[in-house]
Amino acid sequence: MKVEFYKHNVSEEDIKNVVEVLRKPFLSTGKEVEEFEKRFSEYLNCRYAVGVTSGTAALHLSLLALDIGTGDEVITTPMTFMATSNAIIYVGATPIFLDVEPKTGNINPDLIEAKITPETKAILPVHLYGEMCNMGRIREIADKHNLVVIEDAAHAIEAKQENSRLGHLSNTACFSFYPTKSITCGEGGLIVTNDTEVASKLKKMRLHGMSKSAWQRYEKQYQHWDMELLGFKYNMSNIQAALLLNQLEHIEEYKQRRKEICQRYEEAFKDDPNIRLLEASSGSARLMFTILVPSDKRDPILSELQEEGIGVAVNYRAIHLLSYYKGRYDYHRGMFPVAEDIGDSTITLPLYPKLTDEEVEYVIKKVKKAVEGKSGLLPQ
Numbered sequence: 001m002k003v004e005f006y007k008h009n010v011s012e013e014d015i016k017n018v019v020e021v022l023r024k025p026f027l028s029t030g031k032e033v034e035e036f037e038k039r040f041s042e043y044l045n046c047r048y049a050v051g052v053t054s055g056t057a058a059l060h061l062s063l064l065a066l067d068i069g070t071g072d073e074v075i076t077t078p079m080t081f082m083a084t085s086n087a088i089i090y091v092g093a094t095p096i097f098l099d100v101e102p103k104t105g106n107i108n109p110d111l112i113e114a115k116i117t118p119e120t121k122a123i124l125p126v127h128l129y130g131e132m133c134n135m136g137r138i139r140e141i142a143d144k145h146n147l148v149v150i151e152d153a154a155h156a157i158e159a160k161q162e163n164s165r166l167g168h169l170s171n172t173a174c175f176s177f178y179p180t181k182s183i184t185c186g187e188g189g190l191i192v193t194n195d196t197e198v199a200s201k202l203k204k205m206r207l208h209g210m211s212k213s214a215w216q217r218y219e220k221q222y223q224h225w226d227m228e229l230l231g232f233k234y235n236m237s238n239i240q241a242a243l244l245l246n247q248l249e250h251i252e253e254y255k256q257r258r259k260e261i262c263q264r265y266e267e268a269f270k271d272d273p274n275i276r277l278l279e280a281s282s283g284s285a286r287l288m289f290t291i292l293v294p295s296d297k298r299d300p301i302l303s304e305l306q307e308e309g310i311g312v313a314v315n316y317r318a319i320h321l322l323s324y325y326k327g328r329y330d331y332h333r334g335m336f337p338v339a340e341d342i343g344d345s346t347i348t349l350p351l352y353p354k355l356t357d358e359e360v361e362y363v364i365k366k367v368k369k370a371v372e373g374k375s376g377l378l379p380q
């Protein structure tokens with residue numbers, strides 16, 4: 001049997017929507033993008049949504065729109081995809097890592113205040129695997145120290161915490177529509193915010209800082225435009241939006257199926273002495289399912305699962321130990337032991353709506369066999 005690590009969920013209806021747009025004259029940022037932004041902001045109950053070309057672009061523009069730049073410090077987590085901290089470096093600021101909670105792998109709010117300096121301008125939490133960070137606590141710390149909060153919400157579109165959703169307790173929340181995320185257009189991203197001024201800045205900044213978009217110029221008679229600030233070329237196209245619109249309608253169903261699969265995995269692994277699991281609350285968006293195995297056996301287990309035809313991944317090896325970060329910032333092993341432990345022990349298993357029950361059972365059987373076999377083979 002072969003079980004893919006990931007299968008996207010693009011349907012025939014989604015494809016039909018894209019073909020319809022391709023038959024129309026206007027392919028860049030226009031009506032479909034506006035419609036997707038409207039529905040996305042309604043889904044999260046936020047005032048504004050701004051479609052861009054990637055999650056990385058969403059993070060980059062958020063930092064710029066909130067005036068974070070050279071010499072500033074941004075507090076974030078080393079347990080994430082490096083897009084999070086790379087975006088901080090793009091604007092000339094310094095990523096300040098701190099350790100994560102052992103239970104969830106999310107940034108540990110208890111450690112934030114000790115890292116705040118006069119240079120600190122922002123906190124950038126990541127809702128790892130779909131589990132929301134404690135946003136109430138993070139907002140409280142941010143308000144006390146006059147900091148902004150930018151959420152890396154790439155894993156967590158559907159997440160809930162008490163009555164709050166993404167974008168409610170932050171200045172901006174950033175999303176990605178990369179293929180392994182819960183809805184996809186190949187490459188794409190989006191920012192939500194409740195701040196009118198920030199939204200207007202983001203809309204200009206995604207298109208070179210122009211005062212009028214091509215759509216605004218196309219819809220009516222030609223009008224001169226101005227360039228008010230230095231922006232980038234990060235605007236979402238109508239083709240991308242057309243692919244996403246119908247997926248958004250089904251987002252809760254897709255999450256429900258992932259949740260079911262996670263519950264089956266948890267039931268199967270919870271009593272295995274060689275497997276540790278992170279916690280997920282009922283509000284988790286359940287984007288990824290990971291297990292933690294003894295770190296000296298992680299790589300042999302990864303190889304065995306792949307030999308059995310199972311697609312696996314590592315999300316993530318702690319960022320501060322990647323060569324570029326170690327070299328540039330003098331980070332070293334031992335600084336963030338919880339993140340390092342997760343990074344050394346974690347394996348991500350297949351999780352997506354198209355995964356069948358039969359495939360899930362096959363993965364469970366092979367994971368148990370690999371974990372048990374490797375523990376027997378190695379001394380101690």
Ligand SMILES: *Cc1c(COP(=O)(O)O)cnc(C)c1O
Pocket residue numbers: 053054055056057080081083084126152154155175176177178187188189
């Ligand atoms: C996918 C991802 C991103 C980046 O999104 P892109 O659309 O690939 O640029 C950022 N942060 C996290 C945590 C991600 O998983």
